[in-house]
Amino acid sequence: MKRLLRIDSSxxxxxxxxxxxASEYERYWQQKYPDSTVILRDLSSxxxxxxxxxxxxxxxxxEENRTSTHHESLILSNILIDxxxxxxxxxxxxxxxxxxxxxxxxxxxxxxxxxxxxxxxxESGFRGLITGKKLIITAAYGAEFSEMKAMDFVEPYxxxxxxxxxxxxxxxxxxxxxxxxxxxxxxTKMNSLISQF
Numbered sequence: 001m002k003r004l005l006r007i008d009s010s011x012x013x014x015x016x017x018x019x020x021x022a023s024e025y026e027r028y029w030q031q032k033y034p035d036s037t038v039i040l041r042d043l044s045s046x047x048x049x050x051x052x053x054x055x056x057x058x059x060x061x062x063e064e065n066r067t068s069t070h071h072e073s074l075i076l077s078n079i080l081i082d083x084x085x086x087x088x089x090x091x092x093x094x095x096x097x098x099x100x101x102x103x104x105x106x107x108x109x110x111x112x113x114x115x116x117x118x119x120x121x122x123e124s125g126f127r128g129l130i131t132g133k134k135l136i137i138t139a140a141y142g143a144e145f146s147e148m149k150a151m152d153f154v155e156p157y158x159x160x161x162x163x164x165x166x167x168x169x170x171x172x173x174x175x176x177x178x179x180x181x182x183x184x185x186x187x188t189k190m191n192s193l194i195s196q197f
Contacts, residue, residue: 002036004029005087009043009105010095010140017140017178017186021193022093025136025173028197029089039083043104048076051110059114077111084112089134090167092158096141100153109161118165128166135167142179173197 006026010016026038055077058070066074084090094101112118119128137158145152159170173193178186 002029002033002089003087004033004036004038004089004091005083006038006040006091006093007043007105007108008040008093009102009108010093011044011102012095016093016095017175017190018093018095018138021138021140021173021175021190022091024190024194025091025138025197028194029091039087041080041083043102043108046104046108048080048104048107048111050107077114080108080111081114081117084118084130087133089136090162091136092138094137094139094154094158096139096152096154099151101157113161113165126164128164130162130166131168133167133169135162135170137170137172139172139174140178141174141176144177144180146176 004026006022008016008019008022010018012019014020030036030038052073054069054073058066058074061070092105094105097103115121118130119126121127137155139154141152141154155172155174159172162170173196175186175189175193177189181189
């Protein structure tokens with residue numbers, strides 16, 4: 001049975017264009033894999049904390065040397081990493097906030113980016129450990145970025161970060177101009193993206 005892990009990061013509800021595009025992809029996935037399971041984690045309500053000193057210490061410490069505080073600081077990280085490892089594909093819905101990703105998504109990424117768990121390092125360099133999985137990113141930008149691509153820190157960051165963790169099969173779908181276009185224009189753009197799934 002296929003498992004799709006969906007991570008939403010917009011603070012908006014039904015008006016979120018990144019979530020709506022992700023929902024269309026989820027429908028496509030379920031049609032393709034009727035017996036699949038979808039696990040949803042909405043970061044706007046998950047309250048994933050920023051990293052603590054205890055977390056940083058625990059990451060680089062052998063398990064036998066960790067205190068109870070160290071172990072407690074890694075509990076959520078272990079849960080998130082287990083979710084990721086058990087999924088066949090990861091679906092990220094991401095709005096652009098101030099030219100980058102929401103801080104909730106950055107906190108999530110910090111919790112899943114752990115040496116020995118999702119990447120490793122040896123004499124030949126770094127190597128991602130999350131392999132054989134598909135990554136789908138549905139992004140929404142309020143402005144058109146054809147002439148502002150240098151200000152887009154969403155796509156290059158996410159592709160680089162998850163590529164570092166081992167993802168090689170990455171699809172990126174972005175709807176632009178969401179704060180500038182009419183409802184009909186947005187619908188046309190959305191349908192164009194959906195046809196590319």
